[in-house]
Amino acid sequence: MDNLPIELLPKEGLDREQVALLLLASIAFKQFSLAHVMNASAEELQAALGLIENPEVGQAESLDELLEANNRLEQSLQHVIKKEILLLYKLDNILKYLKENP
Numbered sequence: 808m809d810n811l812p813i814e815l816l817p818k819e820g821l822d823r824e825q826v827a828l829l830l831l832a833s834i835a836f837k838q839f840s841l842a843h844v845m846n847a848s849a850e851e852l853q854a855a856l857g858l859i860e861n862p863e864v865g866q867a868e869s870l871d872e873l874l875e876a877n878n879r880l881e882q883s884l885q886h887v888i889k890k891e892i893l894l895l896y897k898l899d900n901i902l903k904y905l906k907e908n909p
Contacts, residue, residue: 841887848883
């Protein structure tokens with residue numbers, strides 16, 4: 808919550824629009840985090856391919872190492888996709904709530 812603008816910090820007696828804004832902000836922050844995960848995974852694969860230098864990963868020296876890097880990327884992307892689906896459900900529920908409670 809430290810990164811939220813002061814206008815979005817929870818207060819007593821929030822109205823439905825303020826609650827919706829907080830929920831939408833939480834979705835946005837989670838998507839931002841997932842973007843970082845995707846970027847880090849892509850950089851790891853690029854390092855394994857030798858396209859960029861990354862001392863933490865290094866270039867793959869064998870096909871098995873390259874396949875292992877690819878598998879890690881695939882697992883990360885599957886995790887991101889699952890989280891994005893959950894965020895979509897959360898967004899759908901927020902929109903449904905707003906329509907049903909004008």
